[in-house]
Amino acid sequence: MHNPVMNNSNSKPILRRELFFPFILLSSLFALWGFANAVTDPMVQAFKKVLELSNSQAAWVQMSFYGGYFCMAIPAAIIMRKYNYKVGILVGLTLYAIGALIFYPAAITQEFWFFCVGLYILTFGLAFLETAANPYVLALGDKETATQRLNLAQAFNPLGLILGLFTAQQFVLKKLKSDDIQDFNALDEASRILIKTTDLLVIRDPYVFLGMIILGVFILFFFSKMPIYKEKSFNSNSNIIFTRLLKNKKYIGGVISQIFYVGAQIMCWTYIYQYAEGIGVDNVTASYYQMAAFVLFVIGRLTSTFLFRFFKSGYLLMTFSMLAIFFNSGIIIFDNSLGLYCLVILSFFMSLMFPTIYGIALEDFDVDESKIGSAGLVMAIVGGALMPKLQAMIIDLGGNNVDDITVLGMSEINFSFVLPLFSFIIIAIYGYKNSVE
Numbered sequence: 001m002h003n004p005v006m007n008n009s010n011s012k013p014i015l016r017r018e019l020f021f022p023f024i025l026l027s028s029l030f031a032l033w034g035f036a037n038a039v040t041d042p043m044v045q046a047f048k049k050v051l052e053l054s055n056s057q058a059a060w061v062q063m064s065f066y067g068g069y070f071c072m073a074i075p076a077a078i079i080m081r082k083y084n085y086k087v088g089i090l091v092g093l094t095l096y097a098i099g100a101l102i103f104y105p106a107a108i109t110q111e112f113w114f115f116c117v118g119l120y121i122l123t124f125g126l127a128f129l130e131t132a133a134n135p136y137v138l139a140l141g142d143k144e145t146a147t148q149r150l151n152l153a154q155a156f157n158p159l160g161l162i163l164g165l166f167t168a169q170q171f172v173l174k175k176l177k178s179d180d181i182q183d184f185n186a187l188d189e190a191s192r193i194l195i196k197t198t199d200l201l202v203i204r205d206p207y208v209f210l211g212m213i214i215l216g217v218f219i220l221f222f223f224s225k226m227p228i229y230k231e232k233s234f235n236s237n238s239n240i241i242f243t244r245l246l247k248n249k250k251y252i253g254g255v256i257s258q259i260f261y262v263g264a265q266i267m268c269w270t271y272i273y274q275y276a277e278g279i280g281v282d283n284v285t286a287s288y289y290q291m292a293a294f295v296l297f298v299i300g301r302l303t304s305t306f307l308f309r310f311f312k313s314g315y316l317l318m319t320f321s322m323l324a325i326f327f328n329s330g331i332i333i334f335d336n337s338l339g340l341y342c343l344v345i346l347s348f349f350m351s352l353m354f355p356t357i358y359g360i361a362l363e364d365f366d367v368d369e370s371k372i373g374s375a376g377l378v379m380a381i382v383g384g385a386l387m388p389k390l391q392a393m394i395i396d397l398g399g400n401n402v403d404d405i406t407v408l409g410m411s412e413i414n415f416s417f418v419l420p421l422f423s424f425i426i427i428a429i430y431g432y433k434n435s436v437e
Helices: 017-050 061-081 086-102 103-109 112-139 143-154 156-171 188-224 238-247 251-272 272-278 283-307 314-331 337-352 353-362 368-396 413-418 418-433
Strands: none
Touching: 017 061, 017 086, 017 112, 017 143, 017 188, 017 251, 017 272, 017 368, 061 086, 061 112, 061 251, 061 368, 086 103, 086 112, 086 188, 103 112, 112 188, 112 251, 112 314, 112 353, 112 368, 112 413, 143 156, 143 283, 143 353, 156 188, 156 238, 156 283, 238 251, 238 314, 238 353, 238 368, 251 272, 251 283, 251 353, 272 283, 272 314, 272 337, 272 413, 283 314, 283 337, 314 353, 314 413, 314 418, 353 368, 353 418, 368 413, 368 418, 413 418
């Protein structure tokens, strides 16, 4: 008898031996964009301090970073459909490097918008990488083990997250002089300019170094032999593919769920600093809590990859989403360190969501259709631009601090976490619908 909960394909290998090296190379890309995500999240708080911005103004960091995905996902899919995944990866690495290196002239001009332009172009590159790498990994083996394979590759992503956060913590947050200033207005103009100039150079350096590393990775990919999954009939009507995608409820539900998931993830990781601030925890200490969250994220990815051998992806997605709802409720209810612990633990249950939604949404399509379908799922990352901005506006309801007023008996920062709570409810519904099919 067929069991809608249990997975009956656990005897097939996740990856064939001859594809091991290409898989490792692809998995390194997951770490690279994880690094960019993690090193950028603390920059919201860093720019807020250095440039004396409100939470809403500082949120333009995430608007720029995740907005680039939305704008470049479809062009990336078109280029890869015309050529192949490797070409898309090389274009992505080029744009990634350019965006990171723009931080050098941006620090000279000291203009916030210039930094945002750099992040915007950087994520043009990430859009190419994610549009290529995710379906590429799905194609490297049997269709029945595709979601397992993508979860395994995505396990490299939190390794990049941990390294990125460590870099931000040790080489940015600990060196920012503005973090020790309670009132910039009490300083003379010369002191304010000196602190601002010094801190912007501190912010610049990790990105410039990253840009140089990416150029090295570009050379490695350029000279490496990768399997080619090229479209055999490129002249076929793309409208047919778009029509089929739009008529597939599983795919459309996946795009919607992905918008809310990425929004929830970025809100929980970005505003862990503001949440910590609300209970009197400084930024450097808060970064240790975020590090713990990333470690749990890694453990969650590895755990879920194992569990996929026994349970259907929809069932696991629903279960992890319900547990995320439980801990998210604790973030809202508790106004102390217990709420911060809930925020850290939540990352364990977020760990399987992105690749699982991705795999479910594309499981009905072939390689060609997945190239176009992947673009929609990467565009969904725009949730990471829009929802953190909305959360910042909630936090700023009473002023630039995180607890100026109360909303329904809760501080602004606590109340703002109703947004990720709503997101996890949407994801749980999607998981449920795909667990009973």
